[in-house]
Amino acid sequence: QKEVEQNSGPLSVPEGAIASLNCTYSDRGSQSFFWYRQYSGKSPELIMFIYSNGDKEDGRFTAQLNKASQYVSLLIRDSQPSDSATYLCAVRNTGNQFYFGTGTSLTVIP
Amino acid sequence: ETGVTQTPRHLVMGMTNKKSLKCEQHLGHNAMYWYKQSAKKPLELMFVYNFKEQTENNSVPSRFSPECPNSSHLFLHLHTLQPEDSALYLCASSQAGRETQYFGPGTRLLVL
Numbered sequence: 001q002k003e004v005e006q007n008s009g010p011l012s013v014p015e016g017a018i019a020s021l022n023c024t025y026s027d028r029g030s031q032s033f034f035w036y037r038q039y040s041g042k043s044p045e046l047i048m049f050i051y052s053n054g055d056k057e058d059g060r061f062t063a064q065l066n067k068a069s070q071y072v073s074l075l076i077r078d079s080q081p082s083d084s085a086t087y088l089c090a091v092r093n094t095g096n097q098f099y100f101g102t103g104t105s106l107t108v109i110p
Numbered sequence: 111e112t113g114v115t116q117t118p119r120h121l122v123m124g125m126t127n128k129k130s131l132k133c134e135q136h137l138g139h140n141a142m143y144w145y146k147q148s149a150k151k152p153l154e155l156m157f158v159y160n161f162k163e164q165t166e167n168n169s170v171p172s173r174f175s176p177e178c179p180n181s182s183h184l185f186l187h188l189h190t191l192q193p194e195d196s197a198l199y200l201c202a203s204s205q206a207g208r209e210t211q212y213f214g215p216g217t218r219l220l221v222l
Contacts, residue, residue: 004152032209043200043213044153088153092209097166100153 133201
């Protein structure tokens with residue numbers, strides 16, 4: 001079983017819509033959860049992180065964490081073509097190991 | 111620019127060559143990381159250094175040898191690599207005790 005799983009996509013949404021990206025993790029005791037964005041040919045850049053159950057909002061981005069379900073998601077409101085990228089979910093587990101998912105490719109269609 | 115630089119950006123080497131990748135961070139961080147990113151695979155953490163001391167080595171083959179002479183510089187020495195080692199090698203840094211990592215632009219490595 002993989003530590004972090006994401007649907008590889010591609011996910012396509014029209015401009016202005018809400019994009020929903022999902023991630024599940026295997027270590028129930030994991031404490032820290034991260035979303036990175038990676039444009040083609042570029043390195044990952046941190047969008048946001050979340051530690052507590054519930055929602056955390058930052059501009060057009062909302063991270064949602066449900067530890068009981070071992071599920072973390074990222075919502076992008078008012079999606080723009082510039083949001084087209086691969087989104088990586090990362091988790092730090094109880095062994096203090098840092099694991100990334102394979103990423104979900106998002107395309108926002110103008 | 112995130113304050114983390116890597117050189118070279120691209121590298122082609124034969125299986126018998128020896129080369130080194132360099133990473134430098136200008137953020138005042140004291141933890142540095144090497145990751146490997148292959149197509150269709152998750153980012154793989156290779157090595158972690160905290161305050162110049164190696165704290166993690168995730169079962170990386172000995173043909174990869176890290177070196178951290180100070181908290182601002184990190185090297186990855188390569189020798190007798192295999193074609194399957196071709197990948198994007200990313201360096202990252204963070205402040206120890208904080209989990210936000212900042213990535214460099216990466217070195218695209220091709221082993222022939």
